[in-house]
Amino acid sequence: MTLDFSKIEDFTETAKRASSLDEIATAFLLAAKDFGFDSFSMSNFSDFDNPPADGINIDRFPPEWVKQYYEGGYSAYDPTFKVALRNNLPFTWHSEALRSDLTDQQTGMYEEAELAGLKFGVSVPISLVGSPMAVVSVCGDNLDVSPAGLHAAHLMAIYLHAAAVRISQRRDWSEPSATALSPREQECLRWVSAGKTNWEIGRILDISDNTVHYHLERAKRKLGATTRAQAAVRAILSSEIAP
Amino acid sequence: MIDLVTPENRHLYSNELEQMWRQRYEVFVQKLGWDVQSENQREIDQFDGESANYLLAVDDSRDVIGATRIIQTTEPHLLSDVFAELCENAVPRGESIWELSRAYWLPKHGGYDARIKIANELMCGAVEFALLFDVTQFTIEIDIDDLPRFLSLGWDTSPLGLPKEIGGTTMVASIVNITPATLTNMRTALNVKVPVMRYMQSASAA
Numbered sequence: 001m002t003l004d005f006s007k008i009e010d011f012t013e014t015a016k017r018a019s020s021l022d023e024i025a026t027a028f029l030l031a032a033k034d035f036g037f038d039s040f041s042m043s044n045f046s047d048f049d050n051p052p053a054d055g056i057n058i059d060r061f062p063p064e065w066v067k068q069y070y071e072g073g074y075s076a077y078d079p080t081f082k083v084a085l086r087n088n089l090p091f092t093w094h095s096e097a098l099r100s101d102l103t104d105q106q107t108g109m110y111e112e113a114e115l116a117g118l119k120f121g122v123s124v125p126i127s128l129v130g131s132p133m134a135v136v137s138v139c140g141d142n143l144d145v146s147p148a149g150l151h152a153a154h155l156m157a158i159y160l161h162a163a164a165v166r167i168s169q170r171r172d173w174s175e176p177s178a179t180a181l182s183p184r185e186q187e188c189l190r191w192v193s194a195g196k197t198n199w200e201i202g203r204i205l206d207i208s209d210n211t212v213h214y215h216l217e218r219a220k221r222k223l224g225a226t227t228r229a230q231a232a233v234r235a236i237l238s239s240e241i242a243p
Numbered sequence: 244m245i246d247l248v249t250p251e252n253r254h255l256y257s258n259e260l261e262q263m264w265r266q267r268y269e270v271f272v273q274k275l276g277w278d279v280q281s282e283n284q285r286e287i288d289q290f291d292g293e294s295a296n297y298l299l300a301v302d303d304s305r306d307v308i309g310a311t312r313i314i315q316t317t318e319p320h321l322l323s324d325v326f327a328e329l330c331e332n333a334v335p336r337g338e339s340i341w342e343l344s345r346a347y348w349l350p351k352h353g354g355y356d357a358r359i360k361i362a363n364e365l366m367c368g369a370v371e372f373a374l375l376f377d378v379t380q381f382t383i384e385i386d387i388d389d390l391p392r393f394l395s396l397g398w399d400t401s402p403l404g405l406p407k408e409i410g411g412t413t414m415v416a417s418i419v420n421i422t423p424a425t426l427t428n429m430r431t432a433l434n435v436k437v438p439v440m441r442y443m444q445s446a447s448a449a
Contacts, residue, residue: 009402012402129355151406151413154387155387162391
């Protein structure tokens with residue numbers, strides 16, 4: 001598979017001008033497909049139960065994997081951030097850097113990821129003094145990613161991170177179009193506005209209350225709200241959800 | 244304070260340029276282990292000739308504490324003669340395209356903050372230089388680990404090719420678009436309110 005550098009150029013130009021996280025995520029996937037990747041995530045925090053106020057998370061992993069990840073509580077033992085902090089270099093999910101230190105539970109997690117279609121992954125740590133460390137993980141079911149493909153993922157991850165930080169810092173409550181709630185986030189907020197608890201919402205949507213909590217935390221951050229009720233109100237006012 | 248050294252006033256800076264070549268040896272050869280030629284503990288190459296320009300960061304005692312080299316790409320430079328493999332397409336060359344290279348910061352005291360202060364001054368100086376000398380683009384070749392910081396300072400940067408392993412470092416070549424807005428944005432981001440660069444000319448008549 002020969003790399004088309006112009007796809008990377010298209011992505012970096014889009015990254016500089018993108019005005020929403022959704023836009024940059026879609027552009028990333030479009031370019032990454034060229035190098036054998038079809039999903040990714042970016043995060044600058046790892047404690048999903050207590051996301052920081054300046055936390056940024058973009059999730060474009062297969063929904064079934066996301067569901068499995070949160071319902072299984074995998075974030076509690078996902079080694080990605082620890083390995084990233086230790087090495088500060090990109091590492092593939094099959095590399096010694098990652099595999100040499102895994103517990104059975106962690107190995108099991110990667111096996112489940114493979115079954116969900118994430119057969120190959122590379123995680124790119126991005127550190128900038130004065131900012132929390134971020135990790136961009138790019139995955140696919142193609143085991144034949146070339147060194148050039150890995151370098152491409154590394155370069156694009158850096159531009160992705162820069163764009164995400166820029167967009168998040170400029171997020172202005174008066175411009176709700178920048179928030180782009182995911183369908184799940186909208187659903188959860190709709191039920192919050194109907195007075196449901198996280199547990200009830202979980203039963204209604206057939207997902208765990210951990211997952212409901214996660215979706216609502218992300219919605220709160222996107223909307224700049226401090227409580228789920230405030231988030232629901234803001235979403236209604238900006239027509240992201242119907243009352 | 245940043246002193247601009249051009250071919251026209253270079254003769255006034257023999258002492259400072261010597262300091263720079265010794266410091267480049269200290270930083271690039273000793274500390275970073277770069278595979279570059281050096282002699283007598285000075286790191287100086289074929290691009291340090293008469294047509295090179297430099298920005299020298301100097302402290303109150305007029306000692307050099309950092310520097311960067313600026314070469315017009317119509318002349319031989321690193322990207323054209325040494326690192327062309329980092330470019331996917333033709334190496335960008337033109338009268339308004341200049342290359343920044345061999346940038347370093349070596350404060351006498353202080354750690355990270357002191358280094359960053361010099362780095363930021365040099366970057367402001369480079370943009371001031373660009374606006375004075377009609378530079379529309381800078382080309383740079385850097386360790387990919389330094390790219391996030393460049394992007395965070397708001398430089399409009401585009402990659403010229405995929406990153407490649409060269410001499411044990413993953414390097415990437417990029418091109419930076421400079422406009423007057425670049426200077427305004429940098430000054431705002433760095434809280435700088437006045438020019439950093441000065442140009443010393445010979446006192447004697449031509």
